[in-house]
Each structure stands twice: as structure tokens, then as C-alpha cells.
Amino acid sequence: MNPIVLITGASGGIGRTLATQLTEQGCRVAAVGRDAGRLAEVPAALRIVADTTTPEGAALAVAACTEGLGAAPTQLAHAVGSTLVAPLHRTQDVVYRELIRVNLDSAVYMLQAWLAGLKGAAGSAVFVSSVVARIGVANHEAIAAAKGGVEALVRSAAATYAAQGVRVNAVAPGMTETPMTAGMLKLPAMREAAARQYPLGGVQAAGEVAGVMAWLLGDGAARLTGQVVPVDGGFTTVRPLVR
Template structure:
């Protein structure tokens, strides 16, 4: 049963929007693409994983809200331009960008090589910057850019140096671009997920690896789901957040915003 069949009060929340969603083949990006589509947006779902995009398109079709997919390695030099060209040609002039593609990793500074650092900056910051830069060139009548930061960007967490540095820069970029482009009616915000159960994290969550460091250290004890993050993206893409810009919104069950002891 999809959101329309349930009589979801958010039905049509994104009607009329044309959205690009990156990292859409799995996890948070996939759930965001599906939610955007079910709430009325026309979606171009972008990822490097062709099989994941194929199954996403099939799922969207089954739920009655089809979307368009595009296989792209966002690290390629002209990737951002190509994505926006494809969107204009196959979907329409975009006014929402959900910058979700990225990769987490566990490395302290002393165990991070230059190559490691360059990789995490490339996949988490450079691609975000290039896509956001392209968005402001294409948004003709305003729009919403939503970047993906992390709870690790606001809390010092051991063993996450290159990832945390890149995500901290994403939050800074978000604030800076909000200042530059607000006068053009372009809002720029970010979502900072905490621990979310995705294909990448599920095995370690089930093994209890995060019980002491995360689950027992936040006031909302359940495991976060991709839908929790997708809902934040939908809010920031919609008119419900029309007076919000430059914000990094933590969605982490209170892990990064409280000092909680079970």
C-alpha cells in the first residue's frame, strides 16, 4: 500500500516539483526518491549502480509513482552538467536537488593516507559542491538544495577523521550558499543523519556493534530508518520550510543534540 492509498496527509506535498536525487540506488537516497515521487514530485534518480536503479524504477512503478533513472559516476569531471542536462531533457527544469550520494568510513587521522583523504573529500564534498553549483545555474525561479551532512559533523567521534572533515565542510558550504542565493529564492539546507539502518550498516547494527556508543546514548532508542531521513528531505524540499535556509537539521534520535545516559 502506498502513501496515496493510506490517505497520507502529506499527499501532494511536492506536487509540481522536479527533483534530482543522487545516491538513489539504495539506502537513504532510494527511500528519498520513492517518497518524493509518492508525494507528487517528478524525480530523476541518479546513481552509479545500474541494477539498484533498475529495481528502484520497478518499485516506484508498483507503488504508482514512476520516476526516471540515470546512471552516473558523480566523480567524473562533467558529471554534474550531464545530470542537469539529462533532467531538463527527460523530466523538466529542476527546482529541487537532494544531494545524498556519499560514503562513510572509519579512519583516524594518523591512519588516513593522502589517497584516503582525497577519496572521502571527493565522494562527500566535491560531488556535493559540483551538484549544488550546477543547481544554482539551472534553478530559473528559485528552488531548494538539500545537502547531506552528518551527526559526525557536529560531534567529535573517534576514528572518523576524513569523513567528519568532509561532512563538516558540507555544513559550512550549506550556510555559505544560503547567504549567497537566498535573494534568488534558492534555499540551501542540509540533513545530518545519525546511525541509520541501510545495507551498509545493517550487519553491524544486528551484531550490536553500536549498542553502547549510539543506541544507549540517545533518548530515542530505536534504530533510525531511511524513511526518517527521507521525510526530512521532503520537508526541506517543500513549501512547509519556505522560511528556512542555511540550517543543518540533525535527524539522529537525539544522539548529537543531547547528553543522554540510559
């Protein structure tokens, strides 16, 4: 039987693209989001309205998926997230707390709820970090801290649950064309400046990130766990050739 995949943040750019890819591959996708209207446009076998930044919302998502599709999801793709470009001395506490809630709290609660739903069975999960958690980028202190927490969560959970046959990995995208980054890329000069930072050039598409996430969930990555895969055009490891 084709796997059941629970995708959180499914109405966002990467989440929606991943839902499309996995549905086309024959997976039974349960798409989770907070906005029923936006969620209605996501290709999925089941759509669940839930706020996974709370433990209750995360548990609801897993329970609704299990009831709606007849079994607990053996795969989890957590694509809930937000970003912030601001130096720390200009970051208000309320903004910081919201950033942690959306990016880190949601990852902890969702992984906890998903593991409980597995009830000792094997499975695979993939989370979304960021290049700014892997290399210092100016004016990204708060989001780097939040995504760094996600990466630490991935490594520890991978160690804890490996004996159960559970794999936990993450991707760390660079600048990606999504609704969340639209404001940063709206002017040609901004887009060109962003593209020059990447050795492979250009701004990557959501499908390029989603494709790696789909691979990490599947059997092709059966020997990978506790890994954070940069999908960043070489940003974190290669210096661009300056002409």
C-alpha cells in the same frame, strides 16, 4: 505542475527511500546513480546514470533531467556519500582523497550544476551531512572534515542565492539503518552499543531521515535556509539517561 526533483545517490538507502516518498507525493523524480542495475529498482519518472563526483557528471545529470522531463529540476536532494571509521593516523592518503571526492567534491559540483540549470529561478536543495561534523566523535576525523565542508557549503550558498529565492539546507543523520551501515550493525552487540548512544534509543530508519529531507524541500520549510537539521535521536544535544 508537480515539482521536478533530482535525487543523486538515489540507489542508496536514504536516496531510494526519499525517491519512494516523493514519488508517492506526486513529485516527478529523476533518480541519479552510477549503477544502472541498482537504479532500475528505484521508483522514479526518469533514471540517469552519472557520476556526480565530477563536474562533467553533475552537468550531465542536470541536462539529462531537463531533457527527459521537459524542464530543469527546481528541487535537488544530494544523497551521495560514504563513511569511514578510522583514526587519522591510520587513514591513508588515497582513502582520504576518495572520501573528500565522494562527500565534498560531489556536493560542490552538483550544487554548481543545479544552480546553472535553474537560470535564475527559485528552488530548494537539501544535502546530507552527519552528526560527526557537529560533535566530536572519536575515529571520525576524515569523514567529519568532509561533512563539515558540506555544512559550510550549505551556509555560504544559502547566503549567496537567497535573493534568488533559492533555499539550501542539510540534514545531519545519526546512525541510520542502510546498506552502508550494515557491516557496523550486523552483530547484536554492535547494534545494542550503537542504540545506547542515542537518548531516544534504537537505530533510526532511512525513512525517518528521508522524511525530514522531503519536508525541507517543500513549502512547509519555506522560511528555512542555511540550516543543518540533526536527525539523530538527540545525540548532539541531549545526554542519554544512564541506568
